[in-house]
Amino acid sequence: MALLSVNSLDMGFGEDDLFLNMSFEIQPGDRIGLIGVNGSGKTTLFKLLVGDYKPNKGTISLGKGTTIGYMEQHVCRNLDRSAYNEVVSVFSHLSDIEMELDTLNAQISAGIGDTNKLVERQAMLHDEFTREGGLTYRSRARSALLGLGFDDSRMSLPVGSLSGGQRAKLQLAKLLLCGAKLLLLDEPTNHLDVQAVEWLEEYLLNSNSSYIVISHDRYFLDRVTNKTFDLEHKRLTMYKGNYSTYLPQKQERELTKQREYDNTMREIHRLEGIIEQQKRWNREKNIKTAESKQKVIDRLQKNLEKPENAPGEINFTLSANERSGDDVLLVENLAVGFDGNTIFENVNMDIKRGERVFLIGPNGCGKTSLLKTLMKLYEAQSGRITLGEGVKIGYYDQIQQNVDSNKTIFDEISDKYPAMTNTEIRNTLARFMFKGEDVFKYVSDLSGGERARVLLTELMLSGANFLLLDEPTNHLDISSCEALQTALMNYEGTLLAVSHDRYLINSLADRIYYLTDRGVEEFRGSYDEFMEKTHKDEVIQKPKQKQESENKLDYKNKKERDAQRRKAKADLNRLEAKITEIEESISELEEQLQAPETASDYELATKLSEELQAKNDELEQYMDKWAKLSEIVESAES
Known part of the structure; x- marks a missing residue:
């Protein structure tokens, strides 16, 4: 049975139609990627599905028992609540049951009220609590926060002290945990580093929920979708398979x-x-x-139906005006920091002409600072940077500070490239979808995607033979990401790029440098090969040590960690066996309480209720131990 059915849907604002005659169904197990250029109506469709907007025509029908989860429904409004409690609030129904069970236990123990009715109510609530995940909801909330990059100290912070990106992560965690059968995910990887995105991928792949996801992260779409909806020319076309198959x-x-x-x-x-x-x-x-x-x-x-032209897409090439020498960049023992605090040290890199090199690493490790130091925008604490003969750098700044907000787009290009005629400037800007009066928009009024296209225009015109790109696909829609990727594949110069776009890295990388506070580790090949070499989620913590004594210490520490891990796993197995034993006892007591002969025997009912309460208390203690020990085992194994 379909979770959701859409029939003959028309939607638009004023005289502008977004889409016409849209029809589709969502079945259990569907994992759908929703593709379309900016402005095609993807987010509007989500708002229609949750009832925020009304369609001009057509119907939207939910299947029996279908609930929809949408990120906008989980805005964090209580700014004094801790991050952890904000996420746990999605389980308010379970916490209410928990509170009522505590009250019932107290009443039964004190002999207040009709014990039979109280015990009956207690048994019913306990079944509901267990069935709906009451025994694990707190650990699930904590696990989601850990996966999205919150450590224990951040979990305890009030929501009001968190950044916009951190609050968005809380909304995402609440959405994932809300229990909806159909999730609507609108750019869920925004604000997430690679490790958090990989956690989200695994979560979705193991989820029982169906979902529709809007994302410009092509690698993410490849991993988590099995169908693709393409919204183009006001029509929705459905394809089987993920993004690369589509x-x-x-x-x-x-x-x-x-x-x-x-x-x-x-x-x-x-x-x-x-x-x-x-x-x-x-x-x-x-x-x-x-x-x-x-x-x-x-x-x-x-x-007869005439094929329509593809929607507006950027179309450009990158070329170098001059050829550089074979040696492009040599970095020796570079250290960078501010106010006496070192961000990283011992960075060594050697990049040759024509190579496509990507710099990756966790958020905050200093990737942008490294590029800015290469550009001499920051001063190094120590080390040496040598550029090769004839190297001309083209720099793409992810913060988009290289454009003057007080100028129009036309003036921005005209002032930086005064030799170009007005016609040449207009023709160039048209390739980046700035046509007609759009060229006279002020940079300050542009969206992030439009500013990115201005930066790409300047990058194309620079004729540089060595490109330093800092998150170039940020703010770009999928078609623009594809155009940039094609341009970089055909570029004959040298590339060093910081990027979280795994699809781009997979397609282009000759080498990858992984940056930590102690230096860089070099890997040859694509992102997938990098992940294979580092055993998927394993992140390199430090470069190999040369001293034999330190190697012996590492070996000793590893043996100790392995022993601790084995002991923790054995303890965990014993705990799980004990929990199973207690749960069986609880089931037996509940059966006895529900037996007709017990209902007529007040003393027996009271005794069984006390035993049941004691067993539930014992189970809760063991479950707390199990949750803590599980985290220790998971941490040791990772």
């Missing part, structure tokens, strides 16, 4: 439509020639033939 399907579909159109037009032109010939002969038989052929043309034209 691309060739879409291309083949468009080629087929173009062939059908071309073949039909050839047939129409052929028939028109026959009609013209028959009319020249102008006999009765000829006129009837012409009329017959015209009916065929009318029928063909009635069903």
